Amino acid sequence: MPIIVNIDIMMARRKMSAQELSQRIGITPSNLSILKNDKAKAVRFATLEALCKALDCQPGDLLEFKKD
Amino acid sequence: MESNLLSKIMEKFSLTILIVGILTTLSLPYWVGVILTFWDGRIIGWLYNNCLIVLYPVGIIAIIAVWNTYQMMRNVNRQQPFIMNNAKRIKRVAALCVGETLLFFLAIYLLQSPTMVIVALAFGIFSCFLFVMGKLFKQAVIFKEENDLTI
Numbered sequence: 001m002p003i004i005v006n007i008d009i010m011m012a013r014r015k016m017s018a019q020e021l022s023q024r025i026g027i028t029p030s031n032l033s034i035l036k037n038d039k040a041k042a043v044r045f046a047t048l049e050a051l052c053k054a055l056d057c058q059p060g061d062l063l064e065f066k067k068d
Numbered sequence: 069m070e071s072n073l074l075s076k077i078m079e080k081f082s083l084t085i086l087i088v089g090i091l092t093t094l095s096l097p098y099w100v101g102v103i104l105t106f107w108d109g110r111i112i113g114w115l116y117n118n119c120l121i122v123l124y125p126v127g128i129i130a131i132i133a134v135w136n137t138y139q140m141m142r143n144v145n146r147q148q149p150f151i152m153n154n155a156k157r158i159k160r161v162a163a164l165c166v167g168e169t170l171l172f173f174l175a176i177y178l179l180q181s182p183t184m185v186i187v188a189l190a191f192g193i194f195s196c197f198l199f200v201m202g203k204l205f206k207q208a209v210i211f212k213e214e215n216d217l218t219i
Contacts (some may be wrong), residue, residue: 041217055146 004064007036010055025050043065072145079141086134093127096120120177126171133164150205150212158202165195 011021027047030046034040035047048059054060092099100119104111136157143154172188175181 027219034217039217040219041214043219047219056140 001006001043002066002068005035005038005040005065006062006064007032007051007055010057010061016055021051021054024054075141075144078144082134082138082141086131086138089131089134093097093124093131096123096127100165105112108210115179122171122175122178126168129164129167129171133161133168135160136164152209153188155202155209157207158198158205162195162198162202165191165198 007021011018018029018032018036025032025047027035028051029032035043043063048062051062052059097120100116101111104116104119134161140154140157144149168189169188172184172191175184176188178202
């Protein structure tokens with residue numbers, strides 16, 4: 001997939017663990033892992049909004065487009 | 069709960085059919101002899117041989133089809149009905165039914181029995197139905213996977 005999810009970079013910047021982030025945004029750790037490992041096929045706006053709120057960032061900080 | 073019981077019964081039923089099918093296919097020479105003797109009172113050589121030529125491949129294909137059905141029922145009972153493996157198995161059974169159709173068309177000439185047309189057509193219609201079901205099932209699996217991987 002040419003869309004890269006940079007959640008782990010933002011988590012490192014905010015010094016936040018996966019467990020804490022999943023609790024804050026209300027998704028299971030396994031779903032967060034799917035998102036982190038670029039295995040997700042789609043992200044809901046609600047999840048994106050929660051992620052941006054929890055990590056205090058913009059959607060563009062979390063998602064990146066890379067040409068194949 | 070009821071559907072779970074039904075699918076468990078279906079799994080056992082398909083296993084039973086599989087075992088009976090294997091035993092029947094292995095003992096075909098005996099059974100063909102018994103049936104021909106029952107109908108005509110004697111065994112006609114060419115008819116006996118042609119029956120075996122038709123029924124051996126029919127039996128083997130049917131065993132493979134029932135094996136696939138049994139595996140699908142096992143997947144359903146493992147709470148994994150919508151997986152790509154099941155979609156592939158439906159398609160495989162449909163292809164096997166096409167094989168049965170061709171064999172029964174061949175049987176019209178080998179057994180000189182026009183009634184085989186009915187059996188061949190039944191298998192043909194069933195294979196068309198299964199191909200459509202396979203396509204639908206595959207689409208359902210794709211939708212499910214997409215839904216599961218939407219976070």
